[in-house]
Amino acid sequence: MLLQQTRVAQAVPYFERFTRRFPTLRSLAQASQEEVLKVWEGAGYYARARHLHQAAVLIAKEQGGRIPSTVPELERLPGVGPYIARAIASQAFGVAVPALESNGLRIVARWTREAHDVRVPKVRATLEAVLSRELPVSRPGAYNEAVMELGETICTLRAPRCRECPVSSLCATYRAGVDPETLPKRAPKPRRPLVRTSVIVLHHRGGILLQRRPPRGLLGGLWELPGAERRKGELPEQAVRRELREEIGITVGKVRFRGVVRHSYSHFHVELRILEGDVAGSPPPLAGHRRWVSPRELTRLPLPRATTRVLETIRMAGTRRRPSGERTDRAQRAADRSHP
DNA sequence: AAGCCGGGGTA
DNA sequence: TACCCAGGCTT
Numbered sequence: 327m328l329l330q331q332t333r334v335a336q337a338v339p340y341f342e343r344f345t346r347r348f349p350t351l352r353s354l355a356q357a358s359q360e361e362v363l364k365v366w367e368g369a370g371y372y373a374r375a376r377h378l379h380q381a382a383v384l385i386a387k388e389q390g391g392r393i394p395s396t397v398p399e400l401e402r403l404p405g406v407g408p409y410i411a412r413a414i415a416s417q418a419f420g421v422a423v424p425a426l427e428s429n430g431l432r433i434v435a436r437w438t439r440e441a442h443d444v445r446v447p448k449v450r451a452t453l454e455a456v457l458s459r460e461l462p463v464s465r466p467g468a469y470n471e472a473v474m475e476l477g478e479t480i481c482t483l484r485a486p487r488c489r490e491c492p493v494s495s496l497c498a499t500y501r502a503g504v505d506p507e508t509l510p511k512r513a514p515k516p517r518r519p520l521v522r523t524s525v526i527v528l529h530h531r532g533g534i535l536l537q538r539r540p541p542r543g544l545l546g547g548l549w550e551l552p553g554a555e556r557r558k559g560e561l562p563e564q565a566v567r568r569e570l571r572e573e574i575g576i577t578v579g580k581v582r583f584r585g586v587v588r589h590s591y592s593h594f595h596v597e598l599r600i601l602e603g604d605v606a607g608s609p610p611p612l613a614g615h616r617r618w619v620s621p622r623e624l625t626r627l628p629l630p631r632a633t634t635r636v637l638e639t640i641r642m643a644g645t646r647r648r649p650s651g652e653r654t655d656r657a658q659r660a661a662d663r664s665h666p
Numbered sequence: 667a668a669g670c671c672g673g674g675g676t677a
Numbered sequence: 678t679a680c681c682c683a684g685g686c687t688t
Contacts, residue, residue, distance in 0.1 A: 329683045336674060336682080370672025373686075407685045427683045446667085474683060483681075484677080515680085516669090542687095544671065592671050631673065670687075676680085 327378050327405055331371060340369040351393070354379060355386035363547050363628035370631075372546055377405025395419040417467035424457040425470040426450070429477025435510035436481060439498040444510045481506070518590070524562030524599040525553030526570070527640050528578065530609060533618035535576075536627065544591070549619075549627040551636060553598070562599040574616065579606035585639045589632040600636050602643075 328337050328344065347365045348354040354362070359379055366375035381403040385393060394400050395418070400411035412425035426434070431444040434453040442449045461469055480491045486506045494500045499509060528535040536549045554569035556562060563581055570576040581603035589596050612618070619627065629637075 327684090331671085331682055331684055332673080333675070333682050368673075370674090371684090373671065374684090377685085405685070409684060413683075425683085428681085429683070471683090478683090513668095517679085546671095590673080592673085593669075668688085671685090673682100675682090677678105 327374050327410060328369065330374055330410070332369070337369070340366070351382050351391060352386055354382040359547060360626075360628060364626060367548075367628045368631055368634075372548060372628075373542075374405055376541075376547065377403075380404045381406065393418075395421070397421065397423060413470065416470050420466065422461060422463045422466040424454050424461050424466075426454055426457065427474065429474045429481075430457065430470070432483065432510050433473055433477050433481050436486075436499045436506050437493075437497050439502065439504065440510060442511065443513055445512070483507075518594045520595045520597060522556045522597050522599075523553050524556055524565045524601060525551040525636060526566045526578065526581065526601040526603060527551060527584070527637070528570070528576070528603060528605060530605045530618050533620045533623075535612075536617055536619045536624075538615040545630045547628065548630050548633075550630055550633045552616075556599075562601060566601055574612070575610045577606040579604045584643050587632060587635045587639060589635070596632065598632060598636060600639055602640060 328341055344365050348357065348362075357379070359376060362375050362379045363372060366372060369375070384403065385391060393414075394403070395415065397411045397415050400406050400414055401408065403411075406414075409425055409427045412421075412423045413427075415421035416423055416425050424430070431450070431453060434440070434456055435444045438453070438456055440449060440453065444450060444453060457473070476491075476493075480487050484507060488494050488497075488500050488506060491497070491500070497506075499506050526535075535552055537552055538549050539545050539547060541547050552566075552570060552574070554565040556565045560568075562583070566581070567578050570578055581601045584600040584602050587598045587600065589598065617623075624637075
């Protein structure tokens with residue numbers, strides 16, 4: 327589930343961290359969602375973590391801890407769709423079903439010169455039927471993995487190495503002399519709009535104000551800095567003052583500009599102009615999804631990457647230098663990759 | 667069927 | 678900058 331829309335190399339450090347903290351299904355089932363999100367932090371697509379947690383709770387409670395072994399049962403689990411259900415069934419339980427993800431879809435689309443979008447269910451079913459005929463009943467899991475491996479090393483999206491391909495004789499695209507890079511066909515994606523926002527690091531009694539996002543949707547359940555989308559012609563400071571006054575009843579004192587962070591999500595870009603300041607007067611009591619968070623508590627809350635980057639920017643502005651020994655996120659991930 | 671959902675490597 | 682990655686869920 328972690329590998330969903332995530333490259334293997336990118337997932338490895340998160341996999342290590344997650345399985346170290348939750349080595350068993352039961353340990354995952356017993357954890358709070360907030361801690362699960364914290365351990366998942368940075369991996370993205372946070373619904374995957376919520377679903378995996380829900381699935382663990384469900385299996386521990388209703389199945390006596392036994393993971394289902396058939397495709398229909400697996401597909402009923404939250405976060406488990408057609409691919410993951412078939413991958414688990416074939417690889418963990420030896421069920422003879424093809425498991426097609428994007429590598430497999432690409433390969434079979436090229437083998438058959440499939441002219442339509444391979445993500446359309448009807449087309450997808452056709453490709454699955456083709457692969458079902460090739461799939462050896464004795465080792466379906468190994469076969470499914472081999473198809474992915476072929477897609478990763480030989481039949482790549484760009485610059486495929488047909489000369490090295492062990493099954494080019496089976497490939498209709500290769501035999502016809504058609505450029506394999508023209509397949510599979512995919513619908514173009516709409517381009518991502520830019521959203522201009524301003525956020526504030528608002529200090530009060532040794533803490534800063536954070537708010538938890540709604541339990542579903544973008545970054546669901548994660549904690550972030552308060553802020554607002556800037557309206558046309560509106561200054562960053564005006565947007566933040568308006569939002570905190572109208573939504574929380576807080577009057578913001580003098581603020582200072584601390585820099586800009588740009589971040590990209592799956593379907594839009596965002597620009598965060600960073601402000602820092604204090605509360606004017608005494609703030610009202612906060613609702614449950616808002617808290618004054620001490621530096622110590624901050625280490626336990628799940629934060630989106632953009633928020634982490636904003637806080638890092640503030641720390642650098644405050645200290646002028648990074649304390650020796652501390653690594654940036656990027657440097658830390660690079661270190662994780664070279665010393666897994 | 668189409669849109670939503672993160673983050674990062676790569677060309 | 679645009680594209681894509683061991684997809685699934687919601688509308």
